[in-house]
Amino acid sequence: MTTAATRGGTRLGLLQVCTAGVLWGTGGLVVTVLNDRDGLGAMTVSAWRMALAALALLGFVVATRRAALTVSTMRAHPVLATSVGAGTAVYQGLYFVSVLLVGVSIATVVSLGLAPILTASWEHLASRTLPSLREVMVLSAALVGLVLISATAGPGSSSPGDNPTLGLALAVMAGATYAATTVLGHSLAQRVDPVALTMCATVAGTVVLLPFLVVATGTGDQVLPSSPSSYALLVYLGVATMALAYGLLYAGLRTTSGSAATVATLVEPLSAAVLAAVLLDERLPWPALLGGALILMAVVALRPAEETPALT
Helix, strand or coil, rough: CCCCCHHHHHHHHHHHHHHHHHHHHHHHHHHHHHHHHCCCCCHHHHHHHHHHHHHHHHHHHHHHHHHHHHHHHHHHHHHHHHHHHHHHHHHHHHHHHHHHHCCHHHHHHHHHHHHHHHHHHHHHHHCCCCCHHHHHHHHHHHHHHHHHHHHHHHCCCCCCCCCCHHHHHHHHHHHHHHHHHHHHHHHHCCCCCHHHHHHHHHHHHHHHHHHHHHHHHHHCCCCCCCCCHHHHHHHHHHHHHHHHHHHHHHHHHCCCHHHHHHHCCCCHHHHHHHHHHHHHHCCCCCCHHHHHHHHHHHHHHHHHHHHHHHHC
């Protein structure tokens, strides 16, 4: 039987995860601007994003006297903490490459859509239960909404890339990596401070992505912004869409299941579409609006599903 405190914690957790999704939804536009304005590649931006997040979190950890807590977290859970950070970095890389090879629409639907299915399947296998009708309906509504938004929002979003077969395979790998990272993060978030976990994860992710900066420097590619405003955008990516967003995700995973979290983060493409409509004057067609409504309905329906004893 759930209590008022449990229900309140679940609502707060879902709100934290949804807020993380909204922040991630702003990242695509910023990456596009940095690429168009400064010629920064997606992996170069990802490496800076992770490194700046680690620096920001280091300052926060020191200021809030969490240094000892962070060190103890890494000592107590070195494999899990490192795996969560490395998995986050690998997911980003697989997703960005799949976008180039198969197109934004398919890469988004496959990677983000596969994650909640795999996460829910793992949870039910681990607990030896079957999904309820409500859970199936929530997941179905969220996935249909994702397809509608990804297929209709933004000019050229459905255009295939250079190598659809390889791109599709990488998108599947990205979705599997995202699901596995969420499951691991959920397991670890139950036991450690979310800020300490985020600090450990971003340091591990930085180590994984730094070679991309080294390679880009060696090949003569652009690795630094060309204007103060671009530097500010990079800092925003690191602080808001990485340090803050993942801190919120791990905090939310303390009171929500991994499958619910992956469904809730589907507000990311929704927020990206809304942002494009507001800032770029892109008109949202009615299928995208319908898709957004379905995702929001699914997220709202997560709360009572989370309160069902069979799913806790």
